Amino acid sequence: MKQHQQVSAIMVCCSSGPHFLERHLLFAEHQLGLSFNQSVILIPVFGGASVLAHTETFEHDSKFALKGLLFSLNEYEDTLKKIVLVNHEGCERAKSEAQGKKDLIKAQKTIEKHLPDDSDITIELWYAHLEIPENLESGLVFHKIETLECVGN
Ligand SMILES: [Zn+2]
Numbered sequence: 001m002k003q004h005q006q007v008s009a010i011m012v013c014c015s016s017g018p019h020f021l022e023r024h025l026l027f028a029e030h031q032l033g034l035s036f037n038q039s040v041i042l043i044p045v046f047g048g049a050s051v052l053a054h055t056e057t058f059e060h061d062s063k064f065a066l067k068g069l070l071f072s073l074n075e076y077e078d079t080l081k082k083i084v085l086v087n088h089e090g091c092e093r094a095k096s097e098a099q100g101k102k103d104l105i106k107a108q109k110t111i112e113k114h115l116p117d118d119s120d121i122t123i124e125l126w127y128a129h130l131e132i133p134e135n136l137e138s139g140l141v142f143h144k145i146e147t148l149e150c151v152g153n
Pocket of ligand 1: 014015016017046047048088090091092093
């Protein structure tokens with residue numbers, strides 16, 4: 001039987017660095033635990049998950065990201081398993097690591113408001129460090145964030 005490609009994850013990430021999109025796709029392939037017939041929808045936006053943490057300050061980009069997210073949620077509801085939110089070191093819109101991580105949690109809350117109560121979709125938070133500090137052209141190293149880690153920041 002032919003295996004069809006299934007969309008099992010949506011990722012919101014920052015679009016600001018050169019090669020960022022390729023790096024996020026590689027991350028999805030190697031670290032998100034998707035099997036060969038599962039794919040990811042990328043929603044690149046300047047500021048990554050931070051635009052969903054500050055929906056008034058970044059109103060335009062926030063609406064763009066939410067619209068894409070809600071469309072994909074509806075379109076792929078049968079196969080979708082997770083929403084992946086990514087922020088990165090050296091971002092223009094979340095200038096410190098503490099801010100970037102705090103924004104991930106706020107963004108998660110924004111999205112949860114749009115999910116049905118009985119939704120079994122998980123939201124994962126990831127923070128990407130630059131391999132070479134302050135160099136957006138360097139590689140990215142992705143770390144999964146546990147919510148408790150950020151409480152009190
Ligand atoms: Zn950025």
